[in-house]
Amino acid sequence: MLRKIFILISLTQFAYASENLEPEDSQFSGEIMGGYTHLVLNYLSAAYSDDAVVRLIGFPSFSPEYALWVERKEEKYQIIYQSPEMQLWGYQMIPMMEQGAVQVMNDEGEFVKDEEGLAELESKYPKTPEEIPRKSCSKKIDKDLAEQIIFVWQEMLLETKYPRDMTMGLDGETYHFSGSVNGFGNYAGKVWSPNPKSRTGKLVEIAYLMTDYCLKGKRKIRKELVKKTESFVNQLKSTNKSMQPTANASAD
Numbered sequence: 001m002l003r004k005i006f007i008l009i010s011l012t013q014f015a016y017a018s019e020n021l022e023p024e025d026s027q028f029s030g031e032i033m034g035g036y037t038h039l040v041l042n043y044l045s046a047a048y049s050d051d052a053v054v055r056l057i058g059f060p061s062f063s064p065e066y067a068l069w070v071e072r073k074e075e076k077y078q079i080i081y082q083s084p085e086m087q088l089w090g091y092q093m094i095p096m097m098e099q100g101a102v103q104v105m106n107d108e109g110e111f112v113k114d115e116e117g118l119a120e121l122e123s124k125y126p127k128t129p130e131e132i133p134r135k136s137c138s139k140k141i142d143k144d145l146a147e148q149i150i151f152v153w154q155e156m157l158l159e160t161k162y163p164r165d166m167t168m169g170l171d172g173e174t175y176h177f178s179g180s181v182n183g184f185g186n187y188a189g190k191v192w193s194p195n196p197k198s199r200t201g202k203l204v205e206i207a208y209l210m211t212d213y214c215l216k217g218k219r220k221i222r223k224e225l226v227k228k229t230e231s232f233v234n235q236l237k238s239t240n241k242s243m244q245p246t247a248n249a250s251a252d
Helices: 032-043 089-098 114-125 143-158 199-215 219-239
Strands: 004-007 013-016 052-060 066-073 074-082 102-105 110-113 133-143 166-169 173-181 185-192
Touching: 004 199, 013 219, 032 052, 052 143, 066 199, 074 114, 074 143, 074 166, 074 199, 089 102, 102 114, 133 143, 133 199, 143 173, 143 199, 143 219, 173 219, 185 199, 199 219
Parallel strands: none
Antiparallel strands: 004 102, 013 166, 052 066, 052 173, 066 074, 074 133, 102 110, 173 185
16 A cells, blocks of 8 residues: 655755845756746746736646736736646656656555556646646736836846845745846746745735736725735835836726
């Protein structure tokens, strides 16, 4: 009887002081999950369309990955959300299990290949990720609110930097923010499960409110989104006078 799962590769997250976004991993920094990242970004490629101004790609530990972005077409804006109905991580787990990177302990106390778990995953997942249905929504927003959202994204991206201190953590969620800044292509930065009171925590809170408003469309959610966004804009303006949004959003 199989009793215990043992994962040979480390999935430990490194949590940093989270006031600022951290530079993204790359092949130059020894990224080890590049294949999985590529798979997710390919599935959520709509978030990288020419009309997407700023975006967030979320990697939760125990729920499906997702994309959230602001789209601009002829000065009209909308929030768009997209997510697979099942976690794409399964496509990373299958080859790991085939190679023995994920094992189980048998009755004799030996770690062995998890044949049963592998068969279960292979039966659960379609042959290709594109066969997994997408959950999506879109919600129009006024220009004033859109510009404030874009402003906080851009300000946070411009202050992306490596941290001096770090701790280790498990599970949580990694948030990958990116977008066009001053017309110079895409900037990108990430944060792992930030403190809610930190600047990155406030950025994540705004993203969650955007998602809720897109999915539910409730007026009270929009009011909260406007309130939190305006508050964060004012906080950022107080520390950096070089960029300012062009208008104030209305909660009506």
